[in-house]
Amino acid sequence: MEYTTVIGLEIHAELLTTSKVFCSCKNEFGGEENTRVCPRCSALPGSLPLFGRGAAVLAVKAGLALNCRVNNFSAFDRKNYFYPDLPKAYQITQFNHPICEDGYLMVGGKKIRINRIHIEEDAGKLVHDEAEGVSLADYNRCGVPLIEIVTEPDIRTADEARGFVEQVALALKYAGVCDAKMEQGSLRCDVNISIMPKGSTQFGTRTEIKNLNSFRSVVRAIEYEYSRQKQLVQSGGRVIQQTLHWNDSLGVTTALRSKEEAHDYRYFPEPDIPPLFITDDEILALGKELPVLPQSRQMRYENELGLSPADAALLISEKPLADFFEAAVEVYNNPKSIAAMILVELLRRMNDAGKNVEDIKITPNDLAALCKMADEGTVSRGAAKDILKVMFEVGGNPMEIAKQNGMLMSNDTAEVEKAADEILAANPKAVAEYKEGSGKVFGFLMGQMCRALGKSANPAIIKKVLEEKLK
Ligand code: ADP
Ligand code: MG
Ligand code: ZN
Numbered sequence: 001m002e003y004t005t006v007i008g009l010e011i012h013a014e015l016l017t018t019s020k021v022f023c024s025c026k027n028e029f030g031g032e033e034n035t036r037v038c039p040r041c042s043a044l045p046g047s048l049p050l051f052g053r054g055a056a057v058l059a060v061k062a063g064l065a066l067n068c069r070v071n072n073f074s075a076f077d078r079k080n081y082f083y084p085d086l087p088k089a090y091q092i093t094q095f096n097h098p099i100c101e102d103g104y105l106m107v108g109g110k111k112i113r114i115n116r117i118h119i120e121e122d123a124g125k126l127v128h129d130e131a132e133g134v135s136l137a138d139y140n141r142c143g144v145p146l147i148e149i150v151t152e153p154d155i156r157t158a159d160e161a162r163g164f165v166e167q168v169a170l171a172l173k174y175a176g177v178c179d180a181k182m183e184q185g186s187l188r189c190d191v192n193i194s195i196m197p198k199g200s201t202q203f204g205t206r207t208e209i210k211n212l213n214s215f216r217s218v219v220r221a222i223e224y225e226y227s228r229q230k231q232l233v234q235s236g237g238r239v240i241q242q243t244l245h246w247n248d249s250l251g252v253t254t255a256l257r258s259k260e261e262a263h264d265y266r267y268f269p270e271p272d273i274p275p276l277f278i279t280d281d282e283i284l285a286l287g288k289e290l291p292v293l294p295q296s297r298q299m300r301y302e303n304e305l306g307l308s309p310a311d312a313a314l315l316i317s318e319k320p321l322a323d324f325f326e327a328a329v330e331v332y333n334n335p336k337s338i339a340a341m342i343l344v345e346l347l348r349r350m351n352d353a354g355k356n357v358e359d360i361k362i363t364p365n366d367l368a369a370l371c372k373m374a375d376e377g378t379v380s381r382g383a384a385k386d387i388l389k390v391m392f393e394v395g396g397n398p399m400e401i402a403k404q405n406g407m408l409m410s411n412d413t414a415e416v417e418k419a420a421d422e423i424l425a426a427n428p429k430a431v432a433e434y435k436e437g438s439g440k441v442f443g444f445l446m447g448q449m450c451r452a453l454g455k456s457a458n459p460a461i462i463k464k465v466l467e468e469k470l471k
Helices: 053-065 158-174 215-234 280-288 294-303 309-316 319-331 335-353 364-375 381-394 398-404 413-426 428-435 440-453 459-470
Strands: 003-014 077-080 090-093 100-107 110-121 125-129 134-138 145-151 187-197 207-212 242-247 252-258
Touching (some): 003 215, 053 100, 053 110, 053 145, 053 280, 090 110, 100 158, 158 294, 187 215, 207 215, 207 252, 215 242, 294 309, 294 319, 319 335, 319 364, 364 381, 364 398, 381 398, 413 440, 413 459, 428 440, 428 459, 440 459
Parallel strands (some): 207 242
Antiparallel strands (some): 003 145, 003 187, 077 090, 100 110, 110 145, 187 207, 242 252
C-alpha cells in the first residue's frame, strides 16, 4: 500500500535582542560557561523576572514577516517540568494567549499554514563529559528569548519541510529577528510526523522528533521515520505517539518518552509578568521597519525583472546580496545583465576569496557601469571580466581601468574599413567563396580582422563593416 506522510513543524528561533528576556544578562552565543548568568536567570530564590520589550518587538516582526495576525493582547504561562538545564523548574512561555496566530508561507507554490507564534525563554545546556562520567550545566543560554513557530500539519514531503524551514530562516534573517544559524542552535526544529494510506483524509498517530539542527537532518529524519512507521504498520504493528531523538551519526530515531510517560506540564498563568498589550499603531509602525521580504522579492525578480526562478532564488539567498543587486539595477536598468555579472563572475570571486558582498571593494554603481559598458560595446565581454577582476582585487572605476589597460573598444570605423580593404584584397579566394554562399568563410575573415585590429577591436563594428564590403 502507498502512504502519504503528514508533517507539522515546531521551529524554535532565538531572538537577536541584546539582553536576555527576563534579566539584563547579555544574549550572546558561545563564550566561557556560566559567565552570563545572574540571580534572575539562574533562578535564585526571591528573584523576579522582568520582561524586556525588545523580545516582543522582534516577535511582532516575525509574525508580520510570516503573514500572521498579531494579537493586541497576549500573556505568559508557566510550563512546569524538572530538568537540570532549567534551574527554575518551569519555563515561562505563552500557552493560552500567543502573540501571533494564523500565518502562512508559500513553499513551491503551496501554502503552508502557521498556527501560532509564541514567545518563551530558552533553557541552559548540558555538557556531557564522557571521560569523567558526569554532566555539567551551562546556564548561559537560560533566559535567551525564543519564538516558537508552530505549523498546521500541511507538509507532505521531506523536501517541503526543508523548503519551509529554509523560507522561515530567510524571512527571519531579513526581518532582523534571528540569525538562523542552525549549526549554532539559534534555529532548531521539531518534526511531527505520521502516515496514512494514500487517498485517506484521516491522519495517523504522530511521533515527534526533537531538536533537529540542520536542514539535512530534517530531511534524513523524516525519510527514516517515514520508512520506520511504514514498516511497522505493514507488519501489523501500530505507531504509538512518542517523542523521539534523532541520532545523526547512526541515522536512526530512538524513543525518548511515550505518551504515557509524557509530562503533565501543569500550565498556569505566570503571576510575575503582566500581560502584553500591543496597539494597532505599534504593530503598524513595526511593520514599516521591515524590509521588502524575500518571498516578494523572489516574485518581483521573476515577474517584473524577467529572471529565472533559480537566479532569483540565488540573489535573495542573502539580503545584502539582493540589496546590492537592486541598487545596481536602480542605476542601470538591465536586470538580466546585472544578475548574470553577479551570479557568474562576482559570486565565483567572492566564494574563492571567502568574502561577503558587504566586504567587497565593488560598489553597485561601479558594477552597473561595468555591465553597461559591456552591453554597449564600450569594452568586449572578455575585457569586462578582466575589469571585474581588477575591481574586485584592487578596486577602482571600470572606465578608468579600461582606459589604463587599453581595453576600450575602438569605434573608429575608418580604421576598420582600411583593415577590411586590406584583408579582402589579400584573400580573394575567401571573398569568392563567400559570394558563392559559403557562410563559413565569414568567420575566417572576422578572425583575420580581429587579429589585425587587436584588443580594442569592436566585433560588432567589424561585422557591420565586413558585411557592407562583401555586398
Ligand atoms: P500538541 O499540543 O500536543 O503539541 P499540536 O496540535 O500543537 O499538539 O501539534 C503539534 C504539531 O504537530 C503541529 O505542528 C501540528 O501541525 C503537528 N501535528 C498534529 N497532528 C499531526 C499528525 N497527525 N501528523 C503529523 N503532524 C501532526
Ligand atoms: Mg507541541
Ligand atoms: Zn541573567
